[in-house]
Amino acid sequence: MDSVTSDIRKPLGSQADNGLKIVVVGGFGVGKTTLVRSVSEIRPLSTEETMTQAGEEVDDLTGVSGKTATTVAFDFGRITLDARNVLYLFGAxxxxxxxxxxxxxxxxxxxxxxxxxxxxxxxSWYAIDRLERLGLPFVVACNDFGGPRHSAAEVREALDLEPYVPLVDCDARTRESGKEVLITLVEHVRHLLTAPTEEPV
Known part of the structure; x- marks a missing residue:
């Protein structure tokens, strides 16, 4: 299983002409940079900066006390889907x-x-609320930090998720797990587009 330390990168074909954009959002220190880094086929662009004591007065470090760097703009990665379609990843x-x-x-x-x-x-509340207000399709991925496991029903209830919103477990450090999350999102979007009257977009 590939990890974030894997450095298998591929050049982009000159004929690729259709870019699809996916944004990875969530709270502070949930693993967004790690997810983008683990699935990207190129060396990802990262805007991580070293955290300083000045930030402690601004950012809530509860639960992430060991974090030493943070994203200050966005992360960017890329996955080639086929000869003409490319997936661009932006970590917020x-x-x-x-x-x-x-x-x-x-x-x-x-x-x-x-x-x-x-x-x-x-x-997670702000991200979900913002996406619902914008009407942008999304999936929820629970990153594995090795803590107590919660059932899907418990997480769904805590987040007040609509039944049609996919909820998956993942390990942002591994490429295969990250790819499964992205596949789930693409399939969810395709389902919403082909069955618009059944579920709100």
Whole structure:
């Protein structure tokens, strides 16, 4: 199983002409940068900066005390789907002071992945609320931090998720797990587009 340390990268074919955009959002320190890094076929663009004591007065570090770097703009990665279709991944910053960037990142997106740390479930509310207001399709992925396991029903109830919103477990450190999350999102979007009268978009 490939991990984030894997460095298998591929050049983009010159004939690729259709770019699909997915945004990865969620609370501070839930693994967005790690997910983009693990699935990208190119060395991802990262805007991580070292965290300083000054940030402790601004950002809530509850549950992420060991974190030493944070995204200050966005992460960017890429996956080639076939000869003409490319998936572009944008990882959004999680701190409240950077939320103003989210609407720009959402513009033109196919859909979004909401990454959740079930130990800090409240950090997911803003992302879900924002996506619902925009009408942008999304899936929820619970990142495995090795803590107590919660059932899908418990997580769905805690997040007040609509029944049609996919909820999956993942390990953002592994490529295969991250790819399964993205496949789930693409299939969800395709289902919404082919059955628009059954479920709200």
């Amino acid at each position: 910053p999680g701190q409240e002071r950077f939320w103003f960037l989210w609407d720009r990142l959402f513009a033109g997106a196919l859909g979004a992945v909401v990454l959740v740390d079930t130990r800090r479930i409240d950090d």
